[in-house]
Amino acid sequence: MKSLFDKTKIKSLDLKNRFIRSAVWMKMANVDGHLNENIIKTYEELAKGGVGLILSGYAFISKDEQPNSKMLGIYNDSFIDEYKVLTEKVHENDSKIALQIAYGGSQSNHPDAKKMNILGPSAIENKVTKITPKKATKKELKDIVKKFANAAVRAKKANFDAIEIHAAHGYFLSQFLTPLYNKRKDEYGGNIHNRARIIYETIEEVRKRVGSEYPIMIKLNFDDFMGKEGLTKEESLEVFKRVDELGVDIIEVSAVNESSGKGLAPARTNINSLDEQSYFKEVTEKIASTVNAKVILMGGNRNVDLMNDILNNTEIEYFSIGRPLLCEPDLINKWKENKKNTPKCISCNKCFDTEPNSCIFNR
Numbered sequence: 097m098k099s100l101f102d103k104t105k106i107k108s109l110d111l112k113n114r115f116i117r118s119a120v121w122m123k124m125a126n127v128d129g130h131l132n133e134n135i136i137k138t139y140e141e142l143a144k145g146g147v148g149l150i151l152s153g154y155a156f157i158s159k160d161e162q163p164n165s166k167m168l169g170i171y172n173d174s175f176i177d178e179y180k181v182l183t184e185k186v187h188e189n190d191s192k193i194a195l196q197i198a199y200g201g202s203q204s205n206h207p208d209a210k211k212m213n214i215l216g217p218s219a220i221e222n223k224v225t226k227i228t229p230k231k232a233t234k235k236e237l238k239d240i241v242k243k244f245a246n247a248a249v250r251a252k253k254a255n256f257d258a259i260e261i262h263a264a265h266g267y268f269l270s271q272f273l274t275p276l277y278n279k280r281k282d283e284y285g286g287n288i289h290n291r292a293r294i295i296y297e298t299i300e301e302v303r304k305r306v307g308s309e310y311p312i313m314i315k316l317n318f319d320d321f322m323g324k325e326g327l328t329k330e331e332s333l334e335v336f337k338r339v340d341e342l343g344v345d346i347i348e349v350s351a352v353n354e355s356s357g358k359g360l361a362p363a364r365t366n367i368n369s370l371d372e373q374s375y376f377k378e379v380t381e382k383i384a385s386t387v388n389a390k391v392i393l394m395g396g397n398r399n400v401d402l403m404n405d406i407l408n409n410t411e412i413e414y415f416s417i418g419r420p421l422l423c424e425p426d427l428i429n430k431w432k433e434n435k436k437n438t439p440k441c442i443s444c445n446k447c448f449d450t451e452p453n454s455c456i457f458n459r
């Protein structure tokens with residue numbers, strides 16, 4: 097019988113349990129993406145709280161653009177030494193940390209986005225931000241792939257234990273999968289593998305640069321919930337299979353983007369019953385049974401017995417948790433002591449309304 101507190105190893109990554117802090121943008125970095133004491137303290141506190149692996153908030157990989165304000169940066173080598181301080185604090189407290197790397201595109205919520213160099217698969221106005229990106233040339237696409245790989249190399253040099261490529265939630269890489277935003281007629285548009293080509297190229301380039309033993313993670317949508325305008329479950333399964341073949345080590349399954357509308361979000365509200373928890377479990381279970389990579393179930397994980405049941409009856413092996421750890425960074429330690437402990441988080445999403453992002457029960 098498997099336990100949520102099993103020790104596991106994925107290539108060079110030794111994990112003390114199966115809990116992962118899902119990436120959470122803290123709105124806490126300096127405006128240029130550099131670190132400060134508050135950030136270091138926040139991650140130190142998370143590490144002390146017992147989580148096996150922390151995914152950082154998304155970090156922008158290009159100085160030209162960024163999907164949000166006060167997010168972490170990793171766009172040049174000046175970040176390496178300060179991230180070393182951060183990773184050391186996490187390691188001193190017996191946890192591991194991966195850097196999530198992202199390119200934003202037209203879903204940028206940064207107040208200065210309209211002044212930035214915003215690229216996209218096609219020059220189509222974003223439904224939510226009203227930004228029309230410039231259609232990326234093939235040379236620009238190669239450049240972005242290189243920026244992902246450069247960012248991954250910097251993360252490795254700064255002693256992050258892994259990197260996660262953010263290919264979900266309607267940001268640049270994810271937009272290529274979304275027919276509404278990708279009308280390209282070249283090899284980056286059309287059928288699903290063409291639309292996913294930029295993601296495949298990113299994985300290949302990152303792998304080439306970080307070596308075979310460094311864990312590569314990816315966060316990928318299984319559905320945009322936009323009908324035919326979006327990525328569908330059937331198509332995404334092909335992408336999950338292919339990224340697996342390309343040697344991604346850990347896959348975090350997500351869904352939805354800001355253009356999905358209807359109040360849909362990867363961070364769902366109104367999780368009031370056990371049935372509403374772990375809300376992507378059916379599709380994630382199917383993906384986990386199809387790929388060789390380790391699979392993380394994300395979204396609404398709130399109950400130890402339920403996660404334990406999923407762990408022992410499916411191929412899902414890891415559970416990521418976002419909002420509850422903003423509320424209680426020591427939730428995993430509390431669960432270790434008492435598996436019946438109910439998290440305080442009520443999934444209200446008011447954590448997005450403050451600066452830094454914080455929980456109404458922990459400000």
Ligand SMILES: Cc1cc2nc3c(=O)[nH]c(=O)nc-3n(C[C@H](O)[C@H](O)[C@H](O)COP(=O)(O)O)c2cc1C
Binds near residue numbers: 122350447
């Ligand atoms: C304040 C906040 C910031 C977030 N920032 C990121 C991010 O930087 N990258 C990302 O992939 N997801 C981000 N997410 C989504 C979470 O990683 C997670 O997928 C989502 O909250 C659902 O998990 P939960 O129910 O455990 O909170 C964010 C969510 C919140 C609430």
